[in-house]
Amino acid sequence: xxxxxxxxxxxxxxxxxxxxxxxxxxxxxxxxxxxxxxxxxxxxxxxxxxxxxxxxxxxxxxxxxxxxxxxxxxxxxxxxxxxxxxxxxxxxxxxxxxxxxxxxxxxxxxxxxxxxxxxxxxxxxxxxxxxxxxxxxxxxxxxxxxxxxxxxxxxxxxxxxxxxxxxxxxxxxxxxxxxxxxxxxxxxxxxxxxxxxxxxxxxxxxxxxxxxxxxxxxxxxxxxxxxxxxxxxxxxxxxxxxxxxxxxxxxxxxxxxxxxxxxxxxxxxxxxxxxxxxxxxxxxxxxxxxxxxxxxxxxxxxxxxxxxxxxxxxxxxxxxxxxxxx
Numbered sequence: 001x002x003x004x005x006x007x008x009x010x011x012x013x014x015x016x017x018x019x020x021x022x023x024x025x026x027x028x029x030x031x032x033x034x035x036x037x038x039x040x041x042x043x044x045x046x047x048x049x050x051x052x053x054x055x056x057x058x059x060x061x062x063x064x065x066x067x068x069x070x071x072x073x074x075x076x077x078x079x080x081x082x083x084x085x086x087x088x089x090x091x092x093x094x095x096x097x098x099x100x101x102x103x104x105x106x107x108x109x110x111x112x113x114x115x116x117x118x119x120x121x122x123x124x125x126x127x128x129x130x131x132x133x134x135x136x137x138x139x140x141x142x143x144x145x146x147x148x149x150x151x152x153x154x155x156x157x158x159x160x161x162x163x164x165x166x167x168x169x170x171x172x173x174x175x176x177x178x179x180x181x182x183x184x185x186x187x188x189x190x191x192x193x194x195x196x197x198x199x200x201x202x203x204x205x206x207x208x209x210x211x212x213x214x215x216x217x218x219x220x221x222x223x224x225x226x227x228x229x230x231x232x233x234x235x236x237x238x239x240x241x242x243x244x245x246x247x248x249x250x251x252x253x254x255x256x257x258x259x260x261x262x263x264x265x266x267x268x269x270x271x272x273x274x275x276x277x278x279x280x281x282x283x284x285x286x287x288x289x290x291x292x293x294x295x296x297x298x299x300x301x302x303x304x305x306x307x308x309x310x311x312x313x314x315x316x317x318x319x320x321x322x323x324x325x326x
Contacts (some may be wrong), residue, residue: 009158010033011171011279022086025104025306026215030076030268031138033280034279035080035081035084035278035279036278036279036280036281036282037084037276037277037278038276038277038282038283038286039179039200039274039275039276040052040286040288040290041261041274041275041284041288042286043158043273043274043275044271045272045275046270046272047094047272048090048091048092048093048265048268048270048272048273048274049083049088049090049091049273049274049275049276050091050092050094050095050127050261050264050265050268050273050274050275050276051081051088051091051093051094051095051276051277052095052261052276052277052288053078053081053082053094053095053096053097053277053278054097054099054291054296055074055078055097055098055099055100055138055141056099056100056255056291057074057076057099057100057169058074058100058101058102058103058138058323059074059075059100059103059104059107059108059111059138059141059289059322060073060074060075060103060107061073061075061076061104061110062105063076068323073190074103074203075107075110075111075113075128078111078114079114080278081278081281082094082114082115082118082252084254084278085118085122085124086118086121086122090126091124091276092125092269092270092273093119093124093125093126093127093264093265093267093273093274094124094125094126094127095127095128095129095260095261095264095275096126096127096128096129096142096145097129097131097257097288098128098129098130098131098134098141098142099130099131099132099133099134099138100133100134100135100137100138101133101135101136101137101138101158101320101323101324102136102138102139102140102158102323102324103137103171103321103322104137104320104321104322104323105137105212105320105321105322107137108140108141108322109215110130111141112127112140112141112143112144112219115144116144119144119146120270122259124268124319125146125147125264125267125268126144126145126146127145127146127147127149127260127263127264127267128142128145128147128148128149129149129151129255129257129260130142130148130150130151130154130156130157130251131151131154131187132151132153132154132155133155133156133324134150134153134154134155134156135157135158135160135324136154136158136160136321136322136323136324137238137321137322137323138156138221138324139156139157139158139159139220139250140159140216143219143222143223143224146267147252147253147264147267148250148251148252148253149251149252149253149254149255149259149260149263150242150245150246150253150254151242151254151255151256152242152243152254153241153243154241154245154251154282155239155240155324156239156240156243156245156251157234157237157238157239157240157245157248157250158237158238158239158323159216159220159234159237160213160216160235160237160321160322161209161212161216161320161321161322162209162211162320162321163205163209163320163321164321165193165194165205166193167193167195167197168193169193169194169195169196172194177292179194179305181195183196183307185206186200187200187201190204190205197235200240205235208320209320212233212320212322213235216322217231217234217235217247220234221307224249224250226248226249227249227250229279230248230249230326233248234248234250234315239324242254257288257289258288261273261275261288275288277290280291
């Protein structure tokens with residue numbers, strides 16, 4: 001009822017604006033405007049700054065479609081902030097607060113690559129604070145960090161690849177639908193949902209998944225220097241909770257976000273730092289747990305069956321993912 005009332009009020013406002021002859025309507029943040037730096041925590045005698053960047057949700061390069069338009073993708077939002085941080089000499093360390101089950105294979109790899117390039121160009125440090133879940137692609141991008149800290153209850157790991165392809169041949173036959181395919185080679189329609197998978201299809205898809213997984217394993221091994229036995233266990237794609245992840249060598253420490261701010265400051269070579277964030281719109285009440293950028297405008301939810309727990313699975317398109325799906 002509340003959403004309906006808000007919608008009616010906004011509709012009335014838009015109607016009155018149009019009738020008055022005014023053509024410019026601004027609702028929500030303008031993503032073409034410069035980002036603003038905001039001090040979240042000010043420390044007496046601070047000699048440097050720690051930039052807090054929030055990585056929340058499925059890792060993707062897709063724009064977020066909202067009721068009043070689209071907002072930047074997760075990849076784009078992170079890159080915008082790194083671009084500004086590169087020019088700011090007072091920012092010594094970037095603190096990534098990650099709460100993500102992972103996402104697309106290529107987007108996860110791009111973000112990891114950009115974080116590594118950022119460190120090489122600037123000499124700045126990266127500190128990761130894992131929150132509820134930092135698994136699969138979320139763990140992949142954590143490999144760019146100089147220090148990884150997990151919350152005592154963080155779920156992490158799930159090192160591996162998953163490819164989801166539907167097969168609806170029996171369904172199309174049942175409803176009387178026939179799909180004709182014209183192709184130039186026997187493997188051209190590998191993965192098509194409109195025909196039965198052959199042993200050759202299965203072998204081809206598994207080979208692709210294995211190649212993507214090998215890259216993930218290599219990056220983990222290069223970053224974490226795990227023993228062969230520990231790496232073998234990681235390659236089962238199992239998940240670890242807090243203390244288990246520390247014992248397995250997947251993270252460097254356990255702690256809270258307040259600990260991470262101080263340690264990130266020290267990692268950058270300072271004793272005391274202000275904690276800052278970049279935002280499209282400043283929030284005077286912001287804390288270290290607030291989103292570091294204005295959240296995208298979301299459409300009014302009408303689907304009563306949809307739950308947050310299923311968002312990752314329900315929004316997937318056919319493809320390969322570094323993604324943890326509990």
